[in-house]
Amino acid sequence: MKKIKNTAGLQTLRQTLLEAQDPEMPVVRVCLGPGCLALGAEKVARAFKSAVRNKKIKARVQPLIKGTGCHGFCSQGTLVSLSPANLFYVRVKPEDVAEIVATSLEQGRTVERLLYSDNGARYRSAAEIPFYRAQQKIILKNVGIIDPLDINDALMAGGYQSLAKVLTEMSPEEVLKTVEVSGLRGRGGGGFPTGYKWRRAADNARENPGPVYVIANGEEGDPGAFMDRSIMEGDPHKVIEGMIIGAYALGANQGYLFVRHEYPLAIHHFSIALRQARNRGLLGKNILGSGFDFDLQINRGAGAYVCGEETAIIASLEGRAGEPRTRPPYPAQEGLWGRPTVINNVETWANVPHIMEKGADWYTGLGVPHSTGTKIFSLVGKVKNTGLVEVPMGISLGALVEGIGGGVPGQTHFKAVQTGGPSGGIIPYELKEIFTDYHYHPEEFIAAKKEISVDFDSMAQTGSIMGGGGMIVMDDHDCVVDVARYFLRFLEEESCGKCLPCRLGLKGMLEFLNRFARGQGSPEDIDALESLGQALVDGSLCGLGRAAPNPVLTSIRFFRDEYLAHIVDHKCPAGVCRDLISYQIDPETCNGCGLCAQECPEACITGKKKKLFTIGQEACIRCGVCQDVCPVQAVQVA
């Protein structure tokens, strides 16, 4: 690979690459994102490869993402798209490949049955599908289109153009100003203004000369979110470009990509991207002939949610256990090795090149005042269209979950949405309609709105947070006490254990909730739990403990009735909490296959084959195995 010497060289290369493209060349893109992989995308890709090789037709199997990262519409995996025919096939199985190759690649016709259909309508291309139509893909534009392992693909798609612009046309101060004016806020959860953070670090570095560091936070510990993963795996160059631009503005010469080790593919794609960028002269000494030096290094997280916290990342990079320390001093004042350090989420970094390219004014035009730009959400749980969506901020919760997400299958409305992961809260369906009078918003904006808007400030109003972008939709079969318990258990396991309120408080809160889930406790205990939660909010050392009570506090706030149902009536309305339910076999439905009796670990299901089976309630441990194996859904919760 030849080094690019200057910005003119970058343009020439891009031109040459684009001209070398044959627009007639058919390209097959197989989604190898985690969702599709779990459905056997690997086999589909392999089938394409061998079918094309055997037939010797002119097609290049270009998997859109080699390995993972995703096209967004995971519920319809495996996704295959063909260009230039602009066809979009869903639920592709390895058996379908031969037909696609024969029909679409060779004869140029469409395989109708593999098109996405909804409510009787068939959609030929992705852009027409309602799920995609309502989105505005900026950060995810290239994800699913380019080959992340080939820098040429990224260059053709406009990669590193912003860098070239910044290095030749803008001073570091201008870059800083642009980020400030754009109103970009951190996508890692806190929503801290990025420009302000950078400014502080730059000022500190000026007062106290020496090295400055930039770090991309790719820890993404929120269980149920995979936005950052898809960026890192699908378009690593965007993150790298953003970091070089940031480093230029801050005068940093060294940066770190901190990626969680559960994402081996992201690490792999980054390492290849870094090598290719270095070979192209886009990273390292004298970038694009500008005299500016900057290099990046990958560090793998070692498995700790708390290592998403900035000071814990720093501890980790310095080779210590990931215990957060108190802030201030903030990393922008004293970070890695005691030097000013800017830590941003990978999505935040990926925003930077776009802002530089199109300007701060364009960016503030997206979203709403005080929450500009777009945000990626991973929409999962009990919702029809699960997957990754990118929407402008300020979209209503209803439009997101019911519009793009398609609502809850088989139910008229969702029960609640859990946002922000373990640090976030539970927003009930009713709030979708209630409007919050948030003073940050201009009057007319509020007046026009009926539903809660998905932006940093409105979400905070409900007691939840927008967080990294995980959105878990719950329906009537999900118990809020159980969900609150789930998050507490998660956090208890992940707490670093340094400070007392967090280490012991989470355990204590869990003890309360465990009692509730068994139908024990008193209504006063709910108040005690709230007050203990407040003690954690006030007393904890880092953001983990300070935000940890959120799922509990919001669920008490909006679903106190459900708590009371557990404690007073000893009932779990959703039918989840084990000690408050029993499993029963519906005599009408049971076909007497006996599978449940075979699988029951306690052997407490009795009956005769072809006749009715019954569950012995005394011995039943309510493991739910019978319900899982029953082919006719005869096992019901009472």
Next chain:
Amino acid sequence: MALSLLLIYGEKSKMREILMKTRPQDLDSILENYPRRPQHLIGVLQDVQAAFNYISPEHLARICDHVGVPVTQAWSVATFYKSFSLEPRGEHSIKVCLGTTCHLKGGERLAEACERDLGIERGQTTADQRFSLDTVKCVGACAEAPVVMVDEDYLGRASISSLKKEFKRR
């Protein structure tokens, strides 16, 4: 998984290169990749964990010597992070996802079923050293919940019966 994908695309040579890089045969070649500085402690531990499946006392001592930290610090690091194991792990790793979505869709039941089936608790290894059972928090395939990872493969919409089959197959 990256490796299996390279396999699909027939990039065997590349695969071997990666294999060589991440799975060196002995400790010395791992240590060679790292300058003798304390900040490389975690990186070395990760490579040793990947190569040997666990970190033995002898290795820990040599690592400390190399990067220049007291064993006490390495101990606190190795026990703090979840990805390190100080005891040998099984041949196959089974990771039941207990991320939020998988939890809602019955991941906990799956984990319990695995415990019963394998006769071990999560975090443990079977007596014949064949399987290690762990839980993870979201593997990013939430759309296919509940998900179980067996070695490098994702099993989407997993059920107790599909898991049992999978255990037998290995």
Next chain:
Amino acid sequence: MNAKKESKKPPKDNLVHFSIDGRRVQAQPDWTILETARAHRLHIPTLCFHPAIHPWGSCRLCVVETRLNDKVEVTASCLTKPVAGLEVLTHSSRVMNVRRWVLEMLLAECPASREIKELAAQYGVTSTRFAILDPEEECLKCGRCVAVCHEVVGVQALTFGSRGVAKKLETPYRVPNNACIGCGCCVSVCPTGALQARLDTVRGDLSRRTGHGFAH
């Protein structure tokens, strides 16, 4: 520590003027709220703070409520430096809520400790709603011993292993550590006497010690 601070005596206008519980106080530029309070003989309870080591901020007993303009926060006074005009409340209801819960949880965490019981009683906490795991336990994992060993003695004989609720004060592989020089500093800083009881799990064979110094 105070002696050291006073010897520096920066010019008067360098002092930070703020208030604690309505009383006007002055702090040297690098003092924390806790140090200032102590210098003015105002009481704030602490457990993990010790003048010989860097404040670590683990017990959170020393929390205070701070107000500046509209901003109300609850922070650890042993770690927070005051700014001019700050209003500090050492016994507000939010503060007391944190302290009471911490103490109630501590009663379950280290039930054997007389010091903790006495302290809790001062705040009206005499019983606990939480499960007691080990009735003999005295250690609250405040971290003083670990810090003094590392920062003052210059050895790292003991550390915390694991994380979260599983966090344990231990030595590598839970065997006595020959790096220990047997100086006893850890025992002297321990607020509950927990370390006295477990010294032999830390101190290895002194004749084969691998640490530095001859402090004993």
